[in-house]
Each structure stands twice: as structure tokens, then as C-alpha cells.
Amino acid sequence: MQNNMNWQLVIPGLIIVAIKLAGTSLFMVYFPQIFPTLGFQRILNSTTEGNRTVSQIFSTDDSPENSKSSTSGGRTDCPIRWTFQRGKCYFFSVQEKTWNASQRACSEANSSLVIINSKEELEFLHNNTKAEDHFIGLSIRGAEGRWKWIDNTEFNTDIFIIGLNSDTSDCAVIGLTVVGTISCSVPNRWICEKKA
Numbered sequence: 394m395q396n397n398m399n400w401q402l403v404i405p406g407l408i409i410v411a412i413k414l415a416g417t418s419l420f421m422v423y424f425p426q427i428f429p430t431l432g433f434q435r436i437l438n439s440t441t442e443g444n445r446t447v448s449q450i451f452s453t454d455d456s457p458e459n460s461k462s463s464t465s466g467g468r469t470d471c472p473i474r475w476t477f478q479r480g481k482c483y484f485f486s487v488q489e490k491t492w493n494a495s496q497r498a499c500s501e502a503n504s505s506l507v508i509i510n511s512k513e514e515l516e517f518l519h520n521n522t523k524a525e526d527h528f529i530g531l532s533i534r535g536a537e538g539r540w541k542w543i544d545n546t547e548f549n550t551d552i553f554i555i556g557l558n559s560d561t562s563d564c565a566v567i568g569l570t571v572v573g574t575i576s577c578s579v580p581n582r583w584i585c586e587k588k589a
């Protein structure tokens with residue numbers, strides 16, 4: 394008699410527990426699908442977006458070599474963050490490096506510090522410096538200590554003249570309105586150039 398009484402209480406109890414477990418499981422399984430934007434997905438999104446932002450900040454400034462080709466405007470073949478002008482692509486750095494390191498950064502992006510060939514190109518560069526000095530591919534080279542372009546051609550003053558700052562100024566920088574000089578070992582922004 395005692396046993397029968399117990400089973401009559403236990404069996405309905407077990408059934409209720411089973412129903413509750415099933416309900417809880419279904420709730421947990423479907424909850425994220427019912428409210429997809431509330432839970433894990435948003436956390437995942439912000440994590441990946443945060444990461445992407447960090448890597449973009451790095452590559453924006455000084456990794457022209459990381460840039461991928463873009464067809465923006467349909468008329469250029471310049472990588473993203475490079476500026477198209479007259480058949481060439483230009484990269485204006487935001488970071489600052491010594492002249493040597495600047496040239497290395499350009500060369501890693503299959504380009505070179507800019508060589509200025511015309512007044513129009515000079516004006517275009519002035520326009521894009523944002524009033525900051527940028528290294529160009531002009532420095533005092535060779536035993537004679539003459540101003541030469543990075544391709545070893547002689548500098549001639551037809552397009553612009555350089556304002557000498559001091560004896561230790563052995564590299565040229567372009568700013569908003571003038572081309573000046575500075576020591577090659579002082580970090581500056583720089584401008585890379587390559588064919589589009």
C-alpha cells in the first residue's frame with residue numbers, strides 16, 4: 394500500500410519535470426533565432442568590426458603595400474588610398490619616417506619617392522600636402538654633394554627652386570607652397586609615385 398501511494402505521486406511529478414525540461418531546451422535553442430540582433434550576433438559583429446577598424450587604421454597610414462586595387466571612378470587603376478593624377482598614382486603618407494625609410498616604404502609598394510617633372514605636377518602635390526612637409530625623391534647625393542633625383546637625374550631649377558635651410562639639410566620636402574630642405578634623418582611624411 395505504501396509503495397502504491399508513492400508511485401501515484403512520483404509519476405505525475407516526473408512528467409511535469411520532463412515537460413519543463415523540454416520547454417526550457419526549446420526556449421534556449423530558439424531564443425537566439427527569435428531575437429537575432431539581441432544576443433551573440435551583436436557581440437560577434439562588434440568584435441570583428443573593432444578588429445577591422447584597428448587594422449584599417451594601421452594600413453591607412455603607412456602600409457601602401459597592403460592596399461588592394463580599386464576601380465573607383467572606373468578611370469584609374471590606383472590602389473585604394475592612392476590618388477590618381479595624369480596617368481600616375483600618388484600616396485601621401487600620414488605617418489612620418491626618415492628619408493631612407495620613406496623610400497623603403499615606397500619601394501615595398503612597388504613605387505618610389507616622387508620625382509617632379511612638371512609645374513602641373515608640382516601644383517598637384519602642393520595641393521595635396523595638407524600643409525604638412527612631405528619628403529620627395531630629391532636629395533644631396535654623390536661625392537660632389539649635388540641635388541639629384543632618386544633616379545640619379547640632375548635637379549634643374551626650371552620647375553621650382555629649393556629653399557636651403559642649413560648645411561645639414563640634405564633632403565627636400567614639399568609643403569603647401571614651397572619646396573624646402575631638411576636633414577634626411579628627421580622623420581617626415583612622404584609621397585610615393587608609380588604608374589597607374
Ligand SMILES: *[C@@H]1O[C@H](CO)[C@@H](O)[C@H](O)[C@H]1NC(C)=O
Pocket residue numbers: 430434435438
Ligand atoms: C551583423 O553582421 C551581419 C552581417 O555582417 C549584418 O547583416 C547584421 O546586420 C549585423 N548585425 C548587427 C546588430 O550589427
Ligand SMILES: *[C@@H]1O[C@H](CO)[C@@H](O)[C@H](O)[C@H]1NC(C)=O
Pocket residue numbers: 440441444
Ligand atoms: C584580430 O586581429 C588579430 C591580428 O590580426 C588576430 O590575431 C585576431 O584573431 C583577430 N580577432 C578577430 C576576432 O578577428
Ligand SMILES: *[C@@H]1O[C@H](CO)[C@@H](O)[C@H](O)[C@H]1NC(C)=O
Pocket residue numbers: 457458459501502503
Ligand atoms: C610588387 O611587384 C611584385 C612583382 O611584380 C608583385 O609580386 C607584388 O605583389 C607587388 N606588390 C605590390 C604591393 O603591389
Ligand SMILES: *[C@@H]1O[C@H](CO)[C@@H](O)[C@H](O)[C@H]1NC(C)=O
Pocket residue numbers: 513514516517520
Ligand atoms: C590646385 O588647387 C587649386 C585651388 O583649389 C586649383 O585651382 C588647381 O586646379 C589645383 N591644381 C591641381 C593640379 O590639382
Ligand SMILES: *[C@@H]1O[C@H](CO)[C@@H](O)[C@H](O)[C@H]1NC(C)=O
Pocket residue numbers: 491493577578
Ligand atoms: C640611407 O641609405 C644610404 C644607403 O642606401 C646610406 O648611405 C645612408 O647613410 C642612409 N642615410 C641615413 C640617414 O640613414
